[in-house]
Amino acid sequence: MSDIDEKRLKRKVQLIVISAMSLFFVLVVAVVFTIAIRMNQQSTIRSLGKENISLEQQIERALNDATYFESEQFRYDYALRYLNRGRPGDKVST
Numbered sequence: 001m002s003d004i005d006e007k008r009l010k011r012k013v014q015l016i017v018i019s020a021m022s023l024f025f026v027l028v029v030a031v032v033f034t035i036a037i038r039m040n041q042q043s044t045i046r047s048l049g050k051e052n053i054s055l056e057q058q059i060e061r062a063l064n065d066a067t068y069f070e071s072e073q074f075r076y077d078y079a080l081r082y083l084n085r086g087r088p089g090d091k092v093s094t
Contacts (some may be wrong), residue, residue, distance in 0.1 A: 068074050
């Protein structure tokens with residue numbers, strides 16, 4: 001094998017190794033970013049789940065308050081507290 005052929009062969013091997021390493025690097029970077037994005041999505045799902053539970057509890061409290069405000073008990077409590085229409089010893093719901 002001549003010196004020129006050997007240099008060409010070495011150059012081809014170097015190009016193949018560089019290409020393979022570059023491809024490997026790109027694939028590793030793609031996998032790392034994919035994993036990072038997936039973890040971020042999982043975190044967002046957990047956060048939104050907690051927020052959903054909190055909002056459901058707020059809605060339940062608001063519905064309970066609305067029911068109370070429409071009740072006779074609220075009218076009675078309001079009259080006792082703000083209109084001074086109670087007797088000594090009456091208890092006001094809060």
